[in-house]
Amino acid sequence: MDEVIRITSSYALDDKLIEFCKSAHQSEDPTSENVEFLDWENRPETLLNQIYKQRIYDDGGYFCVEEDGRFVAGAGYYPHEDDRNIAVAPVRLYIHPEANAFRGIKLLHKVTQSVIEYINKQDHKCFVFFVNEHNMWRTKRHSDWKTSRGNYVSVFPGQPVKQYEHKVEYKYTPQYAFYVNYENYEKEIITWLEKITL
Numbered sequence: 001m002d003e004v005i006r007i008t009s010s011y012a013l014d015d016k017l018i019e020f021c022k023s024a025h026q027s028e029d030p031t032s033e034n035v036e037f038l039d040w041e042n043r044p045e046t047l048l049n050q051i052y053k054q055r056i057y058d059d060g061g062y063f064c065v066e067e068d069g070r071f072v073a074g075a076g077y078y079p080h081e082d083d084r085n086i087a088v089a090p091v092r093l094y095i096h097p098e099a100n101a102f103r104g105i106k107l108l109h110k111v112t113q114s115v116i117e118y119i120n121k122q123d124h125k126c127f128v129f130f131v132n133e134h135n136m137w138r139t140k141r142h143s144d145w146k147t148s149r150g151n152y153v154s155v156f157p158g159q160p161v162k163q164y165e166h167k168v169e170y171k172y173t174p175q176y177a178f179y180v181n182y183e184n185y186e187k188e189i190i191t192w193l194e195k196i197t198l
Contacts, residue, residue, distance in 0.1 A: 004114040005071075006061040009052050020064065020071035020096065021048055027097040030134045035074075035094045045172075047074075047092050062092065063114045065107055072096040073107035077115050079124065083192060085185060087119045087127035125185040128193075130168075130175040162186075168196040 007017070021040070024032035033045075040048040050056050060078035064071040073096065077089030090112050095104045119127055164177040179189050 002065055002067040002072075002110075004111065005064045005066055006118070007051060007064060008058045008061055009055045010058075011051075013048070013052065016066065016069070016071050017048070017064070020074065020094075021046075023096050023098070024094065029097070031132065032094060032097070034092055047076075047094075050076075050092070060087070060089070061115075061118060063111055063118070065111050065114075072099060073111040075111045075115050077119055077127070079122075080128070080192070083188065084123075085125040086189065086192070087122065087124040088129070089119060089127050090115050090129055125183040126179055126189060128177055128179045128189060130170055130173075130177055132173065132175050136176065164190070164193045166193075166197045168193055169198055170196055174198060 005011075011017070018037060021035050021037035024035040025038065035047045036043075037046075037048065040046040041053065043049055044054065047062070051062055056078050057076050060076065062074060062076035065073040073094065075090035075093040077087055077091065080086035080088055093108070093112070095107050099107055116127075161178055161180055164179070167174055168177050169175075170177070177193050179186075
């Protein structure tokens with residue numbers, strides 16, 4: 001049976017988390033480089049650096065799906081540094097490369113829903129997520145994408161997701177911004193995104 005573990009800087013760095021990050025070296029997914037274990041202490045873009053040196057997940061969390069004693073999927077969230085009404089999530093979303101496509105989708109949903117459930121218990125009014133150029137093809141799954149049998153396989157089923165019209169630079173990375181507007185907070189989101197528009 002699998003469970004979801006919330007990780008912050010107080011979580012003792014163990015073999016499960018180390019092996020999870022080392023698996024990124026075998027992945028062909030370009031996004032996996034941000035999870036890599038190699039030289040993580042000196043690479044601020046990597047997951048372990050963000051957990052243990054920057055401690056950006058202490059106020060949110062990095063959520064890992066554990067199966068048979070190892071981590072197989074993960075995604076994080078943290079409150080925006082200047083506006084705590086905005087949650088930034090999911091970030092550093094990663095699925096172990098051994099998962100096939102079908103299993104990968106199930107893990108993606110499980111870990112993302114765990115993050116969203118946690119966010120919904122906080123006081124945030126919305127959340128924003130960012131997508132790199134090489135992952136834009138995946139955005140069709142964010143809201144209402146269904147299989148031929150009519151089953152949702154989207155990341156945010158039934159929730160309206162909007163894409164900001166311009167490319168932005170966030171955390172030193174050019175990317176595209178999407179947001180889920182929970183409580184009519186769109187004006188504030190746009191004001192922030194305009195500040196980081198390229």
